[in-house]
Amino acid sequence: MKIVYKLVSVLTVWLLIATSMLAQNENEQLEISHGPYLIEPGFDCITINWTTNKACQSWVEFCGDTNLGTFPKWGGYPEKVYPSNQGLLEANTTLHSVRLIGLEPGTIYRYRVMSKEILQYNPYEVIYGDTAAGEIFEFETLSNAVSEFSFAAISDIHERSKELDKLLSMTSPDSIAMMFYVGDMLNWIGDEERIFNGMVDVSVDRFATTKPMILARGNHETRGPEARKLFSYFPHSSGQYYFAFTQGEVRFIILDPGEDKTDDHPVYAGLVDFDNYRTEQEKWLEKEVKSEAFLKAKYKLVMCHIPPFSKSTAHGATDITKKWGGIFNSAKIDLIISGHHHRYSLIDSDANKNNMPVVILGQDMLLNADVKANAINIQVNDIEGNEVDAITVKSKP
Numbered sequence: 001m002k003i004v005y006k007l008v009s010v011l012t013v014w015l016l017i018a019t020s021m022l023a024q025n026e027n028e029q030l031e032i033s034h035g036p037y038l039i040e041p042g043f044d045c046i047t048i049n050w051t052t053n054k055a056c057q058s059w060v061e062f063c064g065d066t067n068l069g070t071f072p073k074w075g076g077y078p079e080k081v082y083p084s085n086q087g088l089l090e091a092n093t094t095l096h097s098v099r100l101i102g103l104e105p106g107t108i109y110r111y112r113v114m115s116k117e118i119l120q121y122n123p124y125e126v127i128y129g130d131t132a133a134g135e136i137f138e139f140e141t142l143s144n145a146v147s148e149f150s151f152a153a154i155s156d157i158h159e160r161s162k163e164l165d166k167l168l169s170m171t172s173p174d175s176i177a178m179m180f181y182v183g184d185m186l187n188w189i190g191d192e193e194r195i196f197n198g199m200v201d202v203s204v205d206r207f208a209t210t211k212p213m214i215l216a217r218g219n220h221e222t223r224g225p226e227a228r229k230l231f232s233y234f235p236h237s238s239g240q241y242y243f244a245f246t247q248g249e250v251r252f253i254i255l256d257p258g259e260d261k262t263d264d265h266p267v268y269a270g271l272v273d274f275d276n277y278r279t280e281q282e283k284w285l286e287k288e289v290k291s292e293a294f295l296k297a298k299y300k301l302v303m304c305h306i307p308p309f310s311k312s313t314a315h316g317a318t319d320i321t322k323k324w325g326g327i328f329n330s331a332k333i334d335l336i337i338s339g340h341h342h343r344y345s346l347i348d349s350d351a352n353k354n355n356m357p358v359v360i361l362g363q364d365m366l367l368n369a370d371v372k373a374n375a376i377n378i379q380v381n382d383i384e385g386n387e388v389d390a391i392t393v394k395s396k397p
């Protein structure tokens with residue numbers, strides 16, 4: 001009888017908590033809870049992600065400078081893009097992702113995110129609630145006509161968002177075309193608040209509403225019960241964490257080295273398949289370095305969390321040297337930017353090993369790169385603003 005009484009008490013408490021949470025959520029005003037943040041930029045495209053505190057249908061309104069009209073706030077009538085998949089407009093979700101395509105290269109667009117609450121979604125009756133409108137921000141599409149631009153890179157923050165914020169305060173969104181996060185920005189992937197608290201929110205505050213962030217996944221971002229959902233927060237049209245794109249005369253290649261230990265290491269509990277994944281990227285890389293976009297680029301840069309050339313004897317490091325190192329050398333990659341070791345080092349090019357310098361970013365460092373017609377000037381600073389290193393990278397003939 002005592003057990004039944006206890007069970008009823010526990011159930012009652014749970015019911016009260018659930019009811020009060022539901023009531024609390026119902027009383028909350030609809031709001032854009034995180035973002036918007038820009039990802040996957042291109043000559044004619046960009047992706048905008050954000051979340052709302054309630055399930056919504058969402059869209060993006062945007063407008064170029066040339067669409068002159070009578071809507072004074074925008075300078076023209078905004079176009080609307082509703083995300084669509086398999087014949088259905090995306091709806092009834094709190095995470096929203098809209099890819100704008102068909103844009104003009106090197107062009108400034110204004111945009112705002114819009115979300116309409118779905119109060120009830122029954123098979124034959126959908127009831128809508130309030131609509132939340134985001135602020136109007138601007139972004140600029142990439143272009144191969146740009147002769148000079150700058151970018152920045154940070155790695156291994158491991159969810160210490162205060163340190164990330166301080167590093168980001170050392171650069172201005174106006175001065176960079178994009179920000180690279182070279183892996184291990186998070187410790188592991190759990191609920192989405194870890195992603196936002198750990199790295200995205202401060203990025204939004206500092207730059208990500210106007211400049212894209214490019215995540216080169218690190219080994220820590222493959223860990224945790226929700227690691228398979230991280231891609232929804234950093235989607236890429238390739239469907240992969242490895243991809244390439246061009247800005248100006250630079251071809252950027254982003255690779256994903258996976259974990260550092262062997263796939264059968266007990267810590268992964270039989271749930272990883274990185275040997276095959278690295279081989280898959282080897283095959284993709286062979287094609288990429290033969291592509292017109294790669295061959296045409298003056299500078300070829302690789303972003304890869306684990307340094308592909310180092311003294312490390314860990315399995316992940318040696319596997320990528322074996323699978324990708326020869327391709328990097330024969331394709332005349334000009335520079336590799338990595339992290340993972342938490343201590344800064346520069347591996348000079350070595351005719352017998354790596355034909356290009358490898359910058360290994362330390363923890364709490366900011367890399368600023370100025371791409372010029374004759375060289376890329378790179379400066380690495382620590383979190384106090386002290387210069388750690390400065391190097392000049394020339395394009396290989």
Ligand SMILES: [Fe+2]
Binds near residue numbers: 219305340
């Ligand atoms: Fe790492």
